[in-house]
Amino acid sequence: MKITGFRLGMVRVPLKTPFKTAVRTVQAIEDVVVLLQTDSGHIGYGAAPATAPITGDTHGSIIAAIQHCIGPKLIGQDVADLNRLCGLVQHALERNTSAKAAVEIALYDLWAQGFGAPLYQLLGGGTPRVTTDITISADTIATMVAQAQAALAHGYRALKIKVGKDIESDVERVTAIHAAVAGRHRCGWMPIKAGRPNKRCAPCVRWKMAASRWSCWSSRSKPPTSTGSPSSPHASTRR
Structure with a gap:
């Protein structure tokens, strides 16, 4: 061919x-x-x-x-x-x-x-199911909470929350969403880019990797990331 x-x-x-x-x-x-x-x-x-x-x-x-x-x-x-x-x-x-x-x-x-x-x-077989998260767009806190709850109602179990406008608002968004869906979701965190808000959002996060793993990354290395394209409600990411 x-x-x-x-x-x-x-x-x-x-x-x-x-x-x-x-x-x-x-x-x-x-x-x-x-x-x-x-x-x-x-x-x-x-x-x-x-x-x-x-x-x-x-x-x-x-x-x-x-x-x-x-x-x-x-x-x-x-x-x-x-x-x-x-x-x-x-x-x-x-x-x-x-x-x-x-x-x-x-x-x-x-x-x-x-x-x-x-x-x-050809790439390995197995069950032909793609796992992913779903992105919660940056918006008002009420709208983002509603989007997160709607996503869970549709079967998604991993959320990627869009932030980055300002730290104070970002912390409020993450905290509010966590309170609304706690125990029913997973969120992916990038340790280098998460930076300062990480400590303030600590109650919302349960790390699954040893702390020593985070210290191995530098600005030249690439930590694991998650995608933001919702292609399947059967989702899973690291948190």
Whole structure:
């Protein structure tokens, strides 16, 4: 199976509830979609959002990166050689992580199709269930508490709380949400980034790792993180 071409498009899906963080408010999912075409008739699909305040990627930059730098390098390449193709994607240009992600997703899609099996089976099998948390958008305390309670009612058991506007308000938000859902949820904490509010929120947190583990991380290392995209209510994270 060899790649013969690629196409780009856009998909827009309005959100029922705006997604709010300290740096942006998202009213709709607006992704760049990439289709990789092959000589066997198989098509691989990938997509990525523009997150300019976070990664610097815009819809225009994603499209340009794929159209002019990444896509042309894949024409004529054998999909079975997945690792080498991912290397071509990563070295096609610097940064532009969203564009690279969209293309790699499409490559993995094609690779799995080549084996006639779902991707999760090729990556280790097991139960095809993705666990995740759900993000509670930055808002008023009352709204965030209501969102947390609604999430639990829908089956979610891990919450990612968006904070970052100011410490006083952040502590109030976390404390109020914990009081409302205590014992029925898990929250992921990043020890380096949590910083000063950690001590003030200590009553809301039960650490599962030895304290010595935290001291091993420095500003150059990457602690475990959790995602903020709700794809399944069967969620679990470290806290």
